[in-house]
Structures are given as C-alpha cells and as structure tokens.
Amino acid sequence: MNKPDPAPRVSADRLRTFISQAFEKAGVPVGDAGILAELITEADLRGTDTHGVFRLSLYVRRIKAGGINLRPNIRVVAEQASTAVVDGDNAMGHLVMRFAAQVAINKARATGVGWVGARMSNHAGPAALYAMMPVAHDMIGLYFAVGSNNHLPPTGSAEALLGTNPIAVAIPADQEPPVVMDMAPTVAAFGKVRVKAAQGEPMPIGWMIDRAGNPLTDAKRAGEGFLLPIGDYKGYALSLIIGLLAGTLNQAAFGRDIVDFIKHPDAATNTGQSILAVRVDAFCPIEVFKRNVDTAVRAIRESRRLPGVERVWLPGEQSHNKRIERVARGIPIPPTLQKSLDELARELNIFAILE
Amino acid sequence: MNKPDPAPRVSADRLRTFISQAFEKAGVPVGDAGILAELITEADLRGTDTHGVFRLSLYVRRIKAGGINLRPNIRVVAEQASTAVVDGDNAMGHLVMRFAAQVAINKARATGVGWVGARMSNHAGPAALYAMMPVAHDMIGLYFAVGSNNHLPPTGSAEALLGTNPIAVAIPADQEPPVVMDMAPTVAAFGKVRVKAAQGEPMPIGWMIDRAGNPLTDAKRAGEGFLLPIGDYKGYALSLIIGLLAGTLNQAAFGRDIVDFIKHPDAATNTGQSILAVRVDAFCPIEVFKRNVDTAVRAIRESRRLPGVERVWLPGEQSHNKRIERVARGIPIPPTLQKSLDELARELNIFAILE
Numbered sequence: 217m218n219k220p221d222p223a224p225r226v227s228a229d230r231l232r233t234f235i236s237q238a239f240e241k242a243g244v245p246v247g248d249a250g251i252l253a254e255l256i257t258e259a260d261l262r263g264t265d266t267h268g269v270f271r272l273s274l275y276v277r278r279i280k281a282g283g284i285n286l287r288p289n290i291r292v293v294a295e296q297a298s299t300a301v302v303d304g305d306n307a308m309g310h311l312v313m314r315f316a317a318q319v320a321i322n323k324a325r326a327t328g329v330g331w332v333g334a335r336m337s338n339h340a341g342p343a344a345l346y347a348m349m350p351v352a353h354d355m356i357g358l359y360f361a362v363g364s365n366n367h368l369p370p371t372g373s374a375e376a377l378l379g380t381n382p383i384a385v386a387i388p389a390d391q392e393p394p395v396v397m398d399m400a401p402t403v404a405a406f407g408k409v410r411v412k413a414a415q416g417e418p419m420p421i422g423w424m425i426d427r428a429g430n431p432l433t434d435a436k437r438a439g440e441g442f443l444l445p446i447g448d449y450k451g452y453a454l455s456l457i458i459g460l461l462a463g464t465l466n467q468a469a470f471g472r473d474i475v476d477f478i479k480h481p482d483a484a485t486n487t488g489q490s491i492l493a494v495r496v497d498a499f500c501p502i503e504v505f506k507r508n509v510d511t512a513v514r515a516i517r518e519s520r521r522l523p524g525v526e527r528v529w530l531p532g533e534q535s536h537n538k539r540i541e542r543v544a545r546g547i548p549i550p551p552t553l554q555k556s557l558d559e560l561a562r563e564l565n566i567f568a569i570l571e
Numbered sequence: 572m573n574k575p576d577p578a579p580r581v582s583a584d585r586l587r588t589f590i591s592q593a594f595e596k597a598g599v600p601v602g603d604a605g606i607l608a609e610l611i612t613e614a615d616l617r618g619t620d621t622h623g624v625f626r627l628s629l630y631v632r633r634i635k636a637g638g639i640n641l642r643p644n645i646r647v648v649a650e651q652a653s654t655a656v657v658d659g660d661n662a663m664g665h666l667v668m669r670f671a672a673q674v675a676i677n678k679a680r681a682t683g684v685g686w687v688g689a690r691m692s693n694h695a696g697p698a699a700l701y702a703m704m705p706v707a708h709d710m711i712g713l714y715f716a717v718g719s720n721n722h723l724p725p726t727g728s729a730e731a732l733l734g735t736n737p738i739a740v741a742i743p744a745d746q747e748p749p750v751v752m753d754m755a756p757t758v759a760a761f762g763k764v765r766v767k768a769a770q771g772e773p774m775p776i777g778w779m780i781d782r783a784g785n786p787l788t789d790a791k792r793a794g795e796g797f798l799l800p801i802g803d804y805k806g807y808a809l810s811l812i813i814g815l816l817a818g819t820l821n822q823a824a825f826g827r828d829i830v831d832f833i834k835h836p837d838a839a840t841n842t843g844q845s846i847l848a849v850r851v852d853a854f855c856p857i858e859v860f861k862r863n864v865d866t867a868v869r870a871i872r873e874s875r876r877l878p879g880v881e882r883v884w885l886p887g888e889q890s891h892n893k894r895i896e897r898v899a900r901g902i903p904i905p906p907t908l909q910k911s912l913d914e915l916a917r918e919l920n921i922f923a924i925l926e
Contacts, residue, residue: 296683298653299853328651329686333854356816370871372880377871385812395815397808429877446802453752453886456871457740460750461711464863465854471867498654499688499820508819512826516725516732516811522784525727531808 224554224570225546231269232257234557234569238272241564242279243286248311255310255345260547263538264342264398266407269547271341273556274478275308276564281481284308284338290315298327301466302334306484309340313489317349317357320493324355328498333466337487339364339477343384344398344535350386350493351394354502357386361489362463362470364477367406369442370456371449374427376442377471380405381458386532388496390506392513396532401454402443409438414552463488579909579925580901586624587612589912589924593627596919597634598641603666610665610700615902618893619697619753621762624902626696628911629833630663631919636836639663639693645670653682656821657689661839664695668844672704672712675848679710683853688821692842694719694832698739699753699890705741705848706749709857712741716844717818717825719832722761724797725811726804729782731797732826735760736813741887743851745861747868751887756809757798764793769907818843 226234232253239249260268278284288307292300300319304312316332323330340346343359350357363379370377380400387395404423412419412435424432424441432441445451463470468488475485496505513530521528549557549569557569581589587608594604615623633639643662647655655674659667671687678685695701698714705712718734725732735755742750759778767774767790779787779796787796800806818825823843830840851860868885876883904912904924912924 294854296850296853297681299683299850301854326652327682328654329684331684331849356820369877370874370883372876372883373871373874374877375874377874385816387812387815395811397812399802399805399808401802403802429879446805447754447756447758449884449886450754450801453754456750456867456886457742457752460742460864460867461740464867465711465851465860467855467859470863471870494686495651495654496820498651499649499656500822504822505819508825509815512811512815512819515826516728519725519728519730519732521727522724522729524784528725528727529804531804531811 223548223550225548226569227546228257228261228543231260231547231569234561234566235269235272237566238276238560238564241566242276244279244308245286248308251314252308252310255314255341257547258345259341261539261542262342262344262535263542264344264535266405266411267342269557270553271339273560276560278338278477278481283477283480283482283484292319298323298329298331300330300332302332304334304337306336306338309338309487309489312337313340313346313491314349316489317346317491317493320491321350321353321355324350324493324495325353328495330493331490333462333488333490335466335468335486335488336484337468337489338485339487340489342398343382344386344396344532346489346491347384347386347398348394348396351388353493354388354496356388356494356496357384358492358494359384359490360458360462362459362468362474362487363400364474364485364487365406365479366474367443368402368445368452368455371445371452374429378452378455378459379474380443381455381462383454383458387509388506389509389513390503392510392530393533393536395509395513395530396535398532401445401451401458403446404443406438406443409435409443413438462490466490578903578905580903581924582901583612583616583898586615586902586924589916589921590624590627592921593631593915593919596921597631599634599663600641603663606669607663607665610669610696612902613700614696616894616897617697617699617890618897619699619890621760621766622697624912625908626694628915629836631915633693633832633836638832638835638837638839647674653678653684653686655685655687657687659689659692661691661693664693664842664844667692668695668701668846669704671844672701672846672848675846676705676708676710679705679848679850680708683850685848686845688817688843688845690821690823690841690843691839692823692844693840694842695844697753698737699741699751699887701844701846702739702741702753703749703751706743708848709743709851711743711849711851712739713847713849714739714845715813715817717814717823717829717842718755719829719840719842720761720834721829722798723757723800723807723810726800726807729784733807733810733814734829735798736810736817738809738813742864743861744864744868745858747865747885748888748891750864750868750885751890753887756806756813757800759798761793761798764790764798768793817845821845
C-alpha cells in the first residue's frame with residue numbers, strides 16, 4: 217500500500233476550490249457547490265480515488281445534460297418518531313444524503329435510533345462519507361445504497377439484475393480511529409475494473425465472468441461480462457437485501473428499473489439510499505464503549521501474524537492514515553485524471569488543477 | 572439440493588414433544604420447555620440441520636453442568652423510545668431473543684424502528700428464526716449475533732479473534748415467500764466443517780487454512796486451523812462489525828472474552844445478540860412494498876440462466892420449500908443424530924425419537 221507515488225499533488229484547499237468553481241460554473245448555487253466540494257474532497261483525502269474528483273466530469277456531464285435538478289426541494293415526505301423518507305427531488309446525491317444523515321442524527325438523539333431512507337436521489341460518492349457522519353455525535357452510522365448501474369447477476373443467472381450495492385458501517389473509538397467498513401458485495405467494485413482498463417492491465421481471475429460463465433480477465437471487455445459476488449450466493453443475497461432495503465423500501469429504483477447514470481446522463485435515476493444513526497449511550501456508557509472498541513482494535517492489530525504478514529489492518533485504518541498523509545502532502549493527481557480535469561477546466565473556463 | 576434422503580423421518584409434532592420432554596426432564600420449567608421445543612423444531616423444519624435438534628445434547632449438557640440459568644429473570648435494563656437492552660440473565664438464548672424480538676416489534680409499532688440488544692444470552696439457534704419474527708407483523712427483521720466460539724482470524728492474523736458472527740435479514744413479500752438471508756461471514760460455517768468431519772469427507776480448498784496459512788482440507792484437523800472469510804478482508808470486516816454491534820455495544824463478550832460454549836459447558840458465555848424490527852409502512856404502503864418485492868423476486872427467478880443452471884434461487888426459498896416438504900413428510904433423523912438422541916433419551920428416561 218506504500219508504493220512510491222510519482223503523481224503530482226494538489227492541496228485539499230486547492231482541490232476544494234476547483235470542485236466548487238466547477239459546480240458553480242455548471243450552474244449549481246454557491247452554497248450547494250461548497251457542500252459538494254467539501255464532500256468530494258473528503259472522498260479523495262480518504263483515498264477513495266474512484267469515488268472522489270475522478271467523478272467530477274461525469275457529474276458535470278449529467279448536470280449539463282439536464283439529468284440533475286439544480287434547484288431541488290429536498291424534503292421529508294413521511295415520518296415516524298424514528299424514521300423518515302426523504303424525497304431528494306433529483307438533486308446531487310451528496311446533498312440528499314447529507315440532509316438525510318442530519319435527520320437521522322436528530323431522530324437518534326430523540327429516540328435512540330434514526331433510520332432515514334431517500335428516493336429520487338443520485339450517486340453520492342463513497343458510502344463511508346455518510347456512515348461516518350453520526351460518529352462525530354458519538355453515534356454509530358450505517359449506510360446502504362442501490363448502485364447506479366447493474367453489473368451483478370443473481371447466482372446462476374445470466375442477467376445483471378443487481379448492483380454493487382454498497383454497505384458502510386462506522387463505529388466510534390476512543391484513542392483509535394473509528395472502525396469503518398465500506399464494501400460492495402462483489403469481489404471487485406466496478407470502479408476498480410475501470411482503473412484496470414485505463415491502465416491496460418488484466419483483471420485477476422475471480423473478479424468477473426463472461427456471459428457463458430467463464431472467467432473474464434480482459435478489463436477492456438468488462439462490458440461483455442458480469443462481476444462476481446463475494447462468498448458466491450452470500451454476496452448475491454447481500455446485494456439483493458441491500459437493494460430491497462435502500463431501493464424498494466424507499467420506493468426508489470431497483471432491479472430492472474435501474475437507470476445507468478453513465479449511459480443516460482439526461483435521465484433521473486431515482487437512486488435509493490438509507491442511513492441509520494444509533495446512539496451508543498442508549499446501549500452502553502459512551503466512555504466504556506469507546507474504551508472497549510480500542511481494546512478490540514488493539515487485540516487485532518497486535519495479534520500474532522501469519523508468516524510473511526507485516527501488519528494486520530483494521531477496517532478504515534488505511535483510509536484514516538491516507539487522510540493524515542494527504543492533508544499534509546496533498547492529493548495525488550495522476551496523468552489520466554489531470555487530463556480529464558484540464559478538459560473540464562477549459563470547458564468551464566476555470567483555473568487548471570495543477571499550477 | 573434434492574438428493575434422495577434415506578434417513579427415517581419423524582413428524583414435527585413428535586420432535587417437538589421429544590425436545591420439550593428432554594428440557595423438562597433436565598429441569599426447564601414446562602412453559603419455557605415448550606417455547607424451546609417450538610423454536611428448535613422450526614429450525615429443523617426449515618432445514619437448518621446444524622442448528623436444530625442436532626444441538627439438543629449440547630444444550631442439555633450445558634444445563635446439567637450448571638452453564639445455563641433455568642429460572643432466569645429476562646428483563647429490559649435500559650431503554651429509549653426505539654431501543655432497549657435486554658439482560659438475558661444467562662437463560663437459554665432462544666428465550667432471550669424471543670423476548671427481545673417482541674420488545675423490538677412493540678417499539679417499531681410505536682416509532683417505526685425497534686433496535687434491541689441482548690447481553691448475558693446464550694446460543695439461540697439459527698439467526699433466521701428471529702429475523703423472521705417481525706415479518707408476521709408486516710415488518711422487516713434484522714438480526715446479528717456474536718458466534719459462540721472464535722474460528723476466524725482477522726486478515727493476516729494467526730489468531731482466531733473473531734467468530735462466524737451471523738447476520739440475518741427477513742423481508743416480507745406478497746404471494747412469494749419472504750426473502751430471508753441468513754449467513755456467516757465465512758466461506759463455510761463451522762457446523763458444516765463438523766458435518767464433513769462426521770462424514771469422513773475432505774473440505775474443499777478455500778474453507779480453512781492451517782496455522783501457517785496453507786489450505787487445510789482434512790476436516791478432522793479443523794481444530795488446528797482457521798476458517799476463511801468471504802471476500803477476504805470484506806468478510807473479516809463484516810465479522811468484526813457484527814461483533815462490535817452485537818457484542819461490545821451490548822456489553823456482551825467479544826474477541827478474547829468469548830467463552831467457547833462447547834469446551835466450557837459450565838460457564839456463562841455472556842453472548843450478545845441484536846434484533847431490529849422496521850415497520851414497512853413507515854416508508855412505503857405495505858401492499859405496494861409487498862407487490863414490488865414479488866416483482867423483484869420473479870424477475871430474478873425468471874431471468875436468463877447461465878449454461879447448465881437449472882434454477883435461480885432466492886435467499887430463503889430453499890428453506891421455505893424444505894419447510895413445506897418437512898411439514899408434510901417429517902424431519903429426517905440420520906443415524907448419527909439418532910444415536911445421540913437415543914443416548915439422551917436413555918439418560919433422561921424419555922421416549923426414543925424413532926418409533
């Protein structure tokens with residue numbers, strides 16, 4: 217994980233300003249542009265390179281094609297003491313889920329748990345961003361979302377009816393960084409397949425199969441194949457359950473109704489996402505809990521290792537370390553990303569990302 | 572899944588009476604014995620053969636060794652509008668989680684969601700049993716538990732600090748059976764390893780590794796090795812997160828504190844489990860939701876299949892079908908199970924399971 221990185225770097229501040237200006241030039245109101253820049257930069261700081269500024273051109277393309285509502289009325293359309301349904305009014309997904317997380321946190325404060333589902337949302341970047349929001353309030357966060365395109369067939373099926381529906385859970389610790397799981401129920405996320413294709417590298421066996429069920433390793437042919445789930449039928453079940461909870465339950469798109477947000481930049485996707493906030497002290501005194509999480513984390517990190525293993529990592533620890541390093545040294549902008557951001561800068565008439 | 576089954580069968584009624592009498596003779600009050608018999612028989616009806624009557628001898632051994640409290644005061648020790656912590660007072664886990672599920676359902680009725688955690692509980696059989704309880708009330712059920720022994724090392728570690736911590740989610744449908752996921756975050760559950768050992772069969776590569784990290788296929792040597800997680804570090808993260816939510820959050824055992832309930836039949840395990848009930852109509856009219864689940868289920872079942880695949884199954888569908896078949900034809904009692912139940916019957920002076 218610590219290969220030397222020759223890519224030039226840009227400070228988080230500069231990246232944030234770049235993203236904000238890009239959205240403003242694309243017609244996003246200044247306040248919303250600032251929120252988007254904050255969240256997208258946070259994704260890059262944490263090393264979620266496939267879900268940060270890497271997606272900016274795509275987001276702007278969807279805005280220009282009319283696929284996103286820039287003056288949305290994001291609102292609660294149904295609620296109970298501990299639940300709410302948010303209609304995102306086809307806003308940028310980041311804005312919808314930030315709003316939803318705040319509602320969930322408020323409800324958890326009052327009742328112990330808040331479960332807020334969103335419909336008419338859009339791609340919102342990495343799942344961990346939202347799962348981590350309750351952590352700042354000494355709460356546990358859980359997030360699940362319907363992926364914005366279908367690449368995963370049910371076990372035995374030759375139709376990609378399911379997405380790489382992500383699930384994230386973030387748990388506060390005391391001296392240790394929070395434990396943050398953020399995973400798709402597929403062996404590889406499609407973003408990783410795109411990176412392999414861009415780099416001209418083959419995929420390992422086990423990432424994808426072709427339409428006859430044979431291993432597919434040529435990343436450039438990914439469009440002809442399917443992703444494979446983790447644990448065979450288990451990953452299939454996880455993806456289906458997440459889809460029903462984040463999609464169907466919120467009356468958002470799922471299965472055959474999924475709109476591929478890349479192929480159809482002009483179409484509303486009716487993306488569904490859900491966030492839960494859980495107040496730790498409804499179950500356990502917060503100091504006791506955090507101390508016990510630290511103990512569990514350290515037992516794992518300091519455990520005996522398999523031969524050849526240098527370090528046992530905790531979920532979210534590498535992202536946490538990467539964030540510290542990137543805050544200090546900046547965010548790497550590799551050549552293909554620079555090219556796409558330079559094109560975008562020319563198109564929108566803003567400054568170039570690298571000085 | 573439809574191999575001819577030569578084992579003799581016993582009706583659900585007869586099995587229920589057998590289990591109930593066994594518990595009564597072991598000192599369990601008659602009402603509790605009846606509840607245990609009901610839940611354990613339900614596990615066998617659904618085909619969860621490793622978590623039903625198969626465990627009866629072990630449960631009775633723990634009771635006789637003083638490892639279980641037969642006169643427990645199962646009670647809510649902390650609560651908010653949507654949450655509760657249940658102290659199981661070291662009762663049989665089935666009794667604790669049935670109680671916890673009822674509290675969760677009541678809280679969900681009032682606020683939309685109920686999240687109930689238990690500590691001082693014990694092994695409670697299959698996760699799906701409890702996740703399905705809210706379904707009868709048009710709710711979604713989620714259940715997670717800390718496994719009763721540790722067989723899973725964190726990725727890279729050579730210490731089994733984690734269990735096969737199960738997660739189950741049950742989602743109601745209309746004409747279709749509910750969608751029920753019930754999985755451990757390991758490639759194989761340890762119960763399946765025990766079955767291989769009992770049958771003298773080797774395990775497939777990928778189920779376990781030995782202490783040097785090499786594949787382990789001899790099921791009789793399972794005690795020397797570790798289970799492997801699904802999706803590598805993803806299954807590790809899932810197991811850890813479930814352990815923190817169901818164990819640490821409830822002030823139940825986790826990590827190094829786990830008491831192996833088989834090796835230490837006389838010890839309280841302080842097992843932690845959590846159940847969530849979620850009212851569907853807090854998010855979506857129930858008829859609309861159920862119809863949409865049916866649609867999603869049928870799209871999957873009727874989808875184009877990979878070459879050589881006869882049928883695409885939904886999560887929980889095989890258990891549902893097995894239940895229908897076993898209600899009609901009885902529950903198979905293979906020779907090794909019969910032997911163990913016959914010994915138990917002699918020991919407790921009750922009738923033999925087979926006529």
